[in-house]
Amino acid sequence: MTDSTADAGKTTTGGSPYDVVVIGAGPVGENVADRARAAGLTTAVVESELVGGECSYWACMPSKALLRPVVARADARRVPGLSAAVRGPLDTAAVLAHRDEETSHWKDDGQVAWLDGVGADVFRGTGRLTGPREVTVTAPDGTEHRLTARHAVAVCTGTRAVVPDLPGVAEARPWTSREATSADRAPGRLVVVGGGVVGVEMATAWQGLGSEVTLLIRGGGLLPKMEPFAGELVADALGEAGARIRTGVSVTAVRRRDPGGPVTVELDDGDHVEADEILFATGRAPRTDDLGLETVGLEPGSWLTVDDSCRVEGTDWLYAVGDVNHRALLTHQGKYQARVAGAAIAARAGQAAVDTAPWGAHAATADHAAVPQVVFTDPEVASVGLTLAEAERAGRRVRAVDYDLGSVAGAGLYADGYRGRARMVVDLDREILLGVTFAGPGIGELLHSATIAVAGEVPIARLWHAVPAYPTISEVWLRLLETYRG
Known part of the structure; x- marks a missing residue:
């Protein structure tokens, strides 16, 4: 395995040739690398944060670790003969400790070892396109290393949370999904803005762990992209658990006068809510603003439009896999795309037939027809x-x-x-x-x-x-x- 931090103190101007270069080492990038290596293609993986990505450290794994005891207790309370035994509060410290174990205490040694095991070279730093089939990696110490790809560059950089531009929001230091899944204590009062999956899951988790939760929803209900009855049942359960849900309201400003003090959330109906923390669960944006897309004729900060093999339209070498292509923003769906894209890259590299017909070996048809999703609420x-x-x-x-x-x-x-x-x-x-x-x-x-x-x-x-x-x-x-x- 190659690790660019080993080149500290040097600036490398020469290029390292690979068959495939993957930007982003989350579950999606890892799977693209695995499929490429399984086909015998030399592969480099570039990661600016932790190998394992958002899902492993700030999304799927920690959120479900927080939710599991909350939901298990709720289930147990409905079982005759058991309900009386689970009336007390959860051991929040134990739940958070288990969450830390599930995230490997935000260390990526195991994930790096996995990539090493499949034979991919890992470069630590920020990867940017600097031309067709070329990626320049800037390491934390400023060292630069130029990578070239014979067959494909796969962008697997995912998304980031969007925080609305409101008066006072920067000074209020609001939570996003990252802070909500990695917090070291349960806030006394938590305001959650947004009624989508992140909003309802985090409201469920922190209400169950002892926080007083208020959900603020701009629209008319929870989980608006699913069947209406789903959001209605979740809203009923959250209300019975003690959460307050206010629909049809928008946040107009956020104020926090003292760094450790409460936050005041001002609403468009003239009312306000006070809390210890505020979580904005109001959408995601692609991590493409600092990717060098302009060097290959694409718009920085944009979602990348792809065909069913996840190849970026208008190119024969650039792939965008996972959330960054905006097809289905789910970890398991991104890993599915990675398997498809990896197989397509390998087939094209070997000049083999590529089957992009619906449900073909090189077509992510399920993105259109069969996307599964579980919301881990009660x-x-x-x-x-x-x-x-x-x-x-x-x-x-x-x-x-x-x-x-x-x-x-x-x-x-x-x-x-x-x-x-x-x-x-x-x-x-x-x-x-x-x-x-x-x-x-x-x-x-x-x-x-x-x-x-x-x-x-x-x-x-x-x-x-x-x-x-x-x-x-x-x-x-x-x-x-x-x-x-x-």
């Missing part, structure tokens, strides 16, 4: 494919089939007073599923069955022969099919 929400509204906007002739999850025998055994709902969106012309959504305790593990049905375009008639085990929550599949047939 209750959990899981979805794949299109919502009813999305299918109707696309001009499909569809029918939504709904079922009360609490009516399934397995749900009654899972929890007393189980509340949940399932929906499948059926393409009436082809009699296949276009989308499925579940909302309820413990339904995250149901999602892959739905993903297989949607991605595989399994006919409704064949789904009748996929028999769910009794008594499990998955028996909802039979109930949905019965409801569809009438």
Whole structure:
């Protein structure tokens, strides 16, 4: 393995040739490198922060470590004979300590060793395009190293949190998702701005860990990109847990007079909210503003538009994989794209046939048709494919089939007073599923069955022969099919 920090004190002007250069060593970049190396291509990986990326240290892993005990306690409180034993507060210090273990205490030795094991060379520093097939790495000490790529440069730099430009926001030092997942204590009062996935997950986590949470939503409800019932069920549960939810309001200013003092959040209706911390969960922007895109005729700071093999449009050597292409901002979907892009790079490098037809080996078709997502709130929400509204906007002739999850025998055994709902969106012309959504305790593990049905375009008639085990929550599949047939 090559590590550019070993060249401290020198400025390298010569180039190091590789078959593939990957900018960004998060899960996406790691998977591109793995696929390239598996095909026998020499590969360099450039990383300016921690190898392992956002997901490992400030997103997926720490957030789920915070959420798991909160959701497990909520589930246990619904089980007769167990509920009385879990009435006390969580051990917040123990939860945070476990979170630190899951993030490897923000050290990347293990991830670096993994890349070393696949034979990729790691360069520490900021990588910028300085021309076609050329990346210049600036190490922390100012040393520069020029890398050239025979076949491909893959941009896997992901996204950053967007904080709105409001009066007083800089002085208030607001949380983004990074601070929310890495905080060393539970704030007494936390304001969360935004009702998307990050907002509801962090509201769930910190409310469960002892914070008094207020959610401020500009629109009309939570999880606006999912089926409406999903956000409604999550809102009900957050309210019952003690969180305050205010919809139809916007933040106009943020004030923090003393560095360690409270923050005042001013609203457009003339009201205000006081808290110890404020989290803005208001969207993401691509990390492309300092990437040197202008040197290859692209606009700095832009999302990178790609074809289904994740190759940037108008080029034959530049790939953009993961969140940076704005197709599906999810770690697992980015890793899927990485497998597809890595295979496409290898095929083109070897002048082999490239199959970019829908569902082909070199096409990330699932980005359009079968994107799965789990929201780890109480209750959990899981979805794949299109919502009813999305299918109707696309001009499909569809029918939504709904079922009360609490009516399934397995749900009654899972929890007393189980509340949940399932929906499948059926393409009436082809009699296949276009989308499925579940909302309820413990339904995250149901999602892959739905993903297989949607991605595989399994006919409704064949789904009748996929028999769910009794008594499990998955028996909802039979109930949905019965409801569809009438």
